[in-house]
Amino acid sequence: MAKATPVHDHGHPEHGNIVIGHMIFCPACKCGHLFYNGKQRGNDTAWTFDGNLGNPTFSPSMLVYESKTHPRCHSFVRNGKIQFLSDCTHELKGQTVPLEDI
Numbered sequence: 001m002a003k004a005t006p007v008h009d010h011g012h013p014e015h016g017n018i019v020i021g022h023m024i025f026c027p028a029c030k031c032g033h034l035f036y037n038g039k040q041r042g043n044d045t046a047w048t049f050d051g052n053l054g055n056p057t058f059s060p061s062m063l064v065y066e067s068k069t070h071p072r073c074h075s076f077v078r079n080g081k082i083q084f085l086s087d088c089t090h091e092l093k094g095q096t097v098p099l100e101d102i
């Protein structure tokens, strides 16, 4: 089973052959967070990924800003676990939990 899954850009001129990042399922937000790898168009945001889909590590941290529909979520994903930092506004702040399969 995998805890990270590749995301392709199907609108890309190379017809979806480009992996633009990897998605994990965030157990706090109950939705996916996408770690871009810098290959998507018009966005220079890039994380490093160790290539381990079963126990992924991404760097640096993921920060999702608070909105009307979404809490602030700031985390590190390391070795298949997600560490929520203390500035999150959801119930898992300050905790480290295993990632779920996606």
Ligand SMILES: [Zn+2]
Pocket: 026, 027, 028, 029, 030, 033, 064, 073
């Ligand atoms: Zn989250």
